[in-house]
Amino acid sequence: MAAQQLEFVVVLALALAGPMAALAAGTPADAPRHDHSGSKGLKVSMAEYAVPDIWLLRDDGRKVLLPRELDDGRPLVMNFVYTTCPGICPLMSAVFSQFQQRLGAEREKVHMVSISIDPEQDTPARLREYANRFSAGSQWRHYTGTVEASVAAQKAFDAYRGDKMSHDPLTLMRAGPGKPWVRIDGFATSADLLEQYIAVAAMCEPAKSAR
Amino acid sequence: MSGVRGWWVAAWLWRLCGLLLSPLAAHSAGADASVGEALYRQGQLPGGAPLGGERAEGGSVQGLRAACITCHRASGLGTTEGRTVVPPIIGKYLFRPHSTNVQDLSLPHVPGYRSTREPYTDITLARAIRDGLAPNGRTLSYLMPRYALDDATMASLVAYLKGLSGGAVPGVSDDTLHFATIVTPDADPVQARAMLQVLESFFADKNAFIRGGLRPMQASREIEYRVSRRWQLHVWTLEGPPDRWEAQLRKRLAAEPVFAVISGLGGRTWEPVHRFCQAAKLPCLLPNVDLPVVAEEDFYPVYFSRGVLLEADLIAGWMAERQVASDDTRSLRRLVQVYRRDDVGEAAAAALATAAAAAGMAVETRQLRAGAPERGDVAAAMRNLGGGDVLVLWLRPSDLATLPSGPPSVAGVVVSGQMGALERAPLPAAWRAVARMSYPADLPDRRSVRMNFPLGWLRIKQIPVVAERVQSDTYIACGILAETLTDMLDSFVPEYLVERAEVMLSHRQVNGYYPRLSLAPGQRFASKGGYVVRFDGPAGASLMPEGDWATP
Numbered sequence: 220m221a222a223q224q225l226e227f228v229v230v231l232a233l234a235l236a237g238p239m240a241a242l243a244a245g246t247p248a249d250a251p252r253h254d255h256s257g258s259k260g261l262k263v264s265m266a267e268y269a270v271p272d273i274w275l276l277r278d279d280g281r282k283v284l285l286p287r288e289l290d291d292g293r294p295l296v297m298n299f300v301y302t303t304c305p306g307i308c309p310l311m312s313a314v315f316s317q318f319q320q321r322l323g324a325e326r327e328k329v330h331m332v333s334i335s336i337d338p339e340q341d342t343p344a345r346l347r348e349y350a351n352r353f354s355a356g357s358q359w360r361h362y363t364g365t366v367e368a369s370v371a372a373q374k375a376f377d378a379y380r381g382d383k384m385s386h387d388p389l390t391l392m393r394a395g396p397g398k399p400w401v402r403i404d405g406f407a408t409s410a411d412l413l414e415q416y417i418a419v420a421a422m423c424e425p426a427k428s429a430r
Numbered sequence: 431m432s433g434v435r436g437w438w439v440a441a442w443l444w445r446l447c448g449l450l451l452s453p454l455a456a457h458s459a460g461a462d463a464s465v466g467e468a469l470y471r472q473g474q475l476p477g478g479a480p481l482g483g484e485r486a487e488g489g490s491v492q493g494l495r496a497a498c499i500t501c502h503r504a505s506g507l508g509t510t511e512g513r514t515v516v517p518p519i520i521g522k523y524l525f526r527p528h529s530t531n532v533q534d535l536s537l538p539h540v541p542g543y544r545s546t547r548e549p550y551t552d553i554t555l556a557r558a559i560r561d562g563l564a565p566n567g568r569t570l571s572y573l574m575p576r577y578a579l580d581d582a583t584m585a586s587l588v589a590y591l592k593g594l595s596g597g598a599v600p601g602v603s604d605d606t607l608h609f610a611t612i613v614t615p616d617a618d619p620v621q622a623r624a625m626l627q628v629l630e631s632f633f634a635d636k637n638a639f640i641r642g643g644l645r646p647m648q649a650s651r652e653i654e655y656r657v658s659r660r661w662q663l664h665v666w667t668l669e670g671p672p673d674r675w676e677a678q679l680r681k682r683l684a685a686e687p688v689f690a691v692i693s694g695l696g697g698r699t700w701e702p703v704h705r706f707c708q709a710a711k712l713p714c715l716l717p718n719v720d721l722p723v724v725a726e727e728d729f730y731p732v733y734f735s736r737g738v739l740l741e742a743d744l745i746a747g748w749m750a751e752r753q754v755a756s757d758d759t760r761s762l763r764r765l766v767q768v769y770r771r772d773d774v775g776e777a778a779a780a781a782l783a784t785a786a787a788a789a790g791m792a793v794e795t796r797q798l799r800a801g802a803p804e805r806g807d808v809a810a811a812m813r814n815l816g817g818g819d820v821l822v823l824w825l826r827p828s829d830l831a832t833l834p835s836g837p838p839s840v841a842g843v844v845v846s847g848q849m850g851a852l853e854r855a856p857l858p859a860a861w862r863a864v865a866r867m868s869y870p871a872d873l874p875d876r877r878s879v880r881m882n883f884p885l886g887w888l889r890i891k892q893i894p895v896v897a898e899r900v901q902s903d904t905y906i907a908c909g910i911l912a913e914t915l916t917d918m919l920d921s922f923v924p925e926y927l928v929e930r931a932e933v934m935l936s937h938r939q940v941n942g943y944y945p946r947l948s949l950a951p952g953q954r955f956a957s958k959g960g961y962v963v964r965f966d967g968p969a970g971a972s973l974m975p976e977g978d979w980a981t982p
Contacts, residue, residue: 303950306501306511306573313488337950339958339981365978366946380512382936383950387512406572408487 261405263415266377268400273371275334275364278346283362285372290396293330293358294420296412297391299373300361301337301383302349310406311388316353317409322416329416331359337383338369376400390415394422465583466590471504473497476583483575486562491575498587501573503951504729504925506594508542509933514573517542521592524550538920555591556584595923601689602659602922607915609633610664610688612717614675616697624897625695625718625904629663631891632908636661664688675702683710690927693717693907695900698773704731713927716907716956718900720848721774726954729928734903734944735957738778738824738848741868743982745844746785748866748962749820751977752842753789762841763818764792768811768825772800775824775849782822791820802828809834817841824849831856837864844868844962852899853965853973862970870960871899871943873973883940902942909940910947945979 273285289295298315300308312333319326333350335341341349346361355361363369373379380386390403392415401419403411468474473481473493480493494500498519502508506520517523518540526537527549548565550558557563559577562570579587601608611629613622637660666682668675679702691707694717704723707714707730714731722733736743753762765786769775776797783793796811798804808829815821815838822844823830830850835858837843845855847869857865871877884902888895895901914931932949935956941947947956959981963973 301950303952304511305503305509305951306516307514309495310485310488310573317489337948339946339948340950340953342981383948384510384933384936385512387514406487410487 261403261407261411264402264404266400266402268376270375271371273364273368273375275362275368275372276338276343278343278350278361278363280343285362285368288362289330289332289393291330292395293328294395294416295330295332295391295393296416297332297334297376298389299336299376299378299386300333301335302341302345303337304383307386307388307406311390312349312353314407314409314412315359316355318412318416319356319359321409321413326356326358329358331355333359333361334369334372335361335363336369336373336378336386338363338366376402392416392419394419398422461582461585461589463586463590463593465586466588469579469583469587470498470506470590470594473500476586481577483577485572485575486569487572496575496577500951503929505921505923505929506591507540507921507923507926507929509929510541514571515542515544516573517544517547519591520594521596524555524591538918540919540921552585552588555588559584559587595925599689599922599924600683600687604659606660606662607922608662608664608686608688609690609692609911610666610682610686611692612679612694612703612714613665613667614672614696614700614703615667615669616699617695618697618897621718621897621900622695624893624901625693626665627893628888628901628904629693629908631893632905632912633661633663635891636912672699672702676706679703679706680710683712688712689922690715690911690924691717692911693904694719696720704728707731711924713924715911715928715931716903718903721777722955726952728954729925731954732928732931732949733955734947735870735960736955737870738774738846739781740870740955740958740960740982741846741848742778742782742785744868744870744960744962744980745782745822746789747980747982748844748868748976749786749791749842750789761818762791762820764794764816764820765822766794766796766815766819766840767822768796768798768808770798770800770803770825770829773824773826773849775846778824778846779822798829803832806832808832812838815840820844822846827851827854827856833858833861835860837861842866847871847960847963853971857965857970859969862965865965866976867963867965867973868960869963869973869975870957872945873961873963873975875972876945877943880940880942884942899943906940906942910935910938913938 270286270289274282275285275288277283296318298311300312315331315333319331322329335346341363343363346363350359350361370379376391378386378389387404388406390407390412392401392403393399401415403415407415465476469481473496475481481496483491483496485491501516502519506518508516508518510516522537523543550565554565558570559579562574562576564570611626639658664682664686666679668678690713692715694703694714696703696717696719698721700717700719700721701723703714704725708728712730716732716734719733720737721739722737723731724736724739749762765783767779767782769779779795783795787793798807798811808825809832812834817839819840820842821838821840824846826849830845837860843861843865845857845865845867847855847867850867852869852871853874855867881902884905885895887905888901893901910931914927914934917930917934918926932951935947935949938947944957949956959979961975961979962977963975966972966974
């Protein structure tokens with residue numbers, strides 16, 4: 220099952236390499252999308268973000284510098300959540316959980332990042348408990364920090380909406396360091412995420428074939 | 431007015447038709463709303479099995495996470511999260527015939543309600559719960575799970591929703607909102623008077639705006655604006671030992687029904703009050719207590735912070751950092767704590783002792799006799815201390831004032847700021863030079879602008895500042911209550927008061943002693959952190975934080 224999916228990922232990645240290379244080259248445009256029922260209003264766009272030097276606290280209690288953490292070479296899939304959120308966050312985390320399952324063995328190559336927007340409440344211990352609830356693998360890390368750091372991280376990705384209860388579902392993806400970001404506004408299903416991930420992963424292909 | 435009444439009769443007839451035509455009507459007649467309640471509040475099916483719900487996307491949810499209460503909240507009045515709307519699901523909103531005119535005062539606006547939605551019937555409501563379809567056949571939000579309930583269980587749930595948050599609310603009349611405040615017999619009398627003065631003055635202010643009676647304002651087209659109500663304060667002063675408080679509180683509540691408890695002042699324990707509020711389903715907002723009850727699964731009691739228990743965590747964190755930073759890993763060998771029996775320091779010392787023991791430190795506690803300081807008993811507790819000891823003082827100002835002039839030679843001294851009156855602690859100068867203080871508030875220079883609001887208000891009201899922290903916190907609590915009530919419009923449901931406070935708090939800028947206050951479902955301590963500080967400058971008058979604001 221996992222191997223099949225991986226094959227599928229590679230085939231699609233190659234198929235999409237052409238158009239995605241053009242996107243990677245610059246002009247912001249809407250990436251391909253399909254509306255699934257239940258995920259209406261999904262808006263996919265390309266964006267460039269400058270990530271300032273923000274120190275965050277990872278779920279294992281280690282202090283990490285956000286840009287360094289994001290630039291570890293792996294493709295990134297990122298969202299913003301908080302652990303006492305009643306509705307949207309647990310659903311987004313459930314979707315992340317399904318997404319990592321769908322990735323199968325491929326998931327080891329991905330870095331999944333969930334940053335808390337309620338950092339004073341979400342201590343590393345609470346984040347670990349939350350991650351366990353969603354069977355997060357070692358590739359999926361949760362981050363907290365000071366309020367200022369969390370707000371700065373949200374602002375860096377235009378995700379800050381004033382307070383934790385005003386946030387809207389958002390997922391961000393990137394093929395690797397220096398690559399443009401794909402921004403997915405709205406509730407994305409794990410199928411949506413996989414589709415976007417394949418497109419994003421394709422961005423790496425031209426570089427590989429050139430070698 | 432007769433137009434409105436006629437409209438209501440029509441609405442009821444309409445509802446009646448719905449009931450009679452429904453195949454669920456047979457079930458409804460005998461439906462047991464308590465089954466619906468267990469489903470709604472615990473996510474429990476009849477027989478105790480966990481409720482399961484399926485989402486179109488994102489998988490399934492079980493038990494409490496599948497329960498209606500998780501999203502639609504205890505009040506059933508729903509909420510909003512960003513642009514996501516969680517609609518109210520109590521009977522009077524679900525079954526209300528659609529209307530474009532805002533005439534119906536019995537149906538105050540809640541953020542999740544759209545008045546243009548078609549009303550539900552028992553049949554379409556069951557379809558919504560089972561198949562996720564709105565009355566007009568549109569698919570409900572991706573957030574709403576689908577539940578495969580049998581007819582009898584469905585009827586119980588529908589019966590429960592019809593009654594939820596629909597009854598008369600105690601403490602709310604056409605023209606008055608009743609609130610209580612609670613003072614325990616062991617509370618500091620000076621602080622109690624100071625707190626009551628703030629409450630009385632705030633309530634008087636509130637009522638001063640109401641002139642010429644309390645008739646609802648009317649405009650053309652029969653739109654009635656909401657009624658502003660008088661606030662009435664009931665002071666519940668308790669007597670005797672703690673085990674007799676709950677009975678007194680129940681009696682007071684029966685005699686003087688109130689909508690909520692605001693502020694209050696405790697002494698060595700608040701537990702009976704906490705228990706009473708939770709059992710009576712009475713919101714108890716932001717009392718002045720040093721030792722709150724840590725039970726965030728309880729819905730109704732809400733506190734400023736974990737008080738001395740937060741301090742215990744702050745000190746544990748500070749000791750851990752000292753251990754790491756120190757060359758000699760055994761530099762902090764023993765924790766010695768001093769507290770007076772029958773005061774809140776006892777619980778804090780127990781919490782810190784557990785943390786220190788887990789970190790491999792030896793632990794010793796020195797308990798002073800209950801009551802007022804005795805000559806020399808604080809000094810006696812300072813004997814037999816050595817270079818590897820951390821001395822932690824869980825003492826009130828009256829005890830700190832009796833410290834011997836010279837501090838012992840130890841690895842560290844930490845004083846509880848919550849108990850010792852923060853920077854006003856009467857520490858002898860030589861102690862000030864070496865001591866650290868756990869400080870569960872924002873630093874004085876950082877809070878000074880925010881403090882202009884409570885202090886300016888006290889000045890205008892000509893209330894002398896005799897207990898700044900208690901007076902400021904009481905004023906902030908009143909402000910939070912007033913703003914939350916404004917947000918609620920006329921939806922006087924006790925649970926909704928707490929839910930709106932959760933949402934409203936994050937927006938506030940005026941928080942007195944606290945850098946920020948924030949709540950959420952399952953969060954009942956609004957300020958989460960603090961500092962460990964040392965005293966600096968001439969006579970130790972200024973505070974230097976030893977690290978960042980910590981949120982242990």
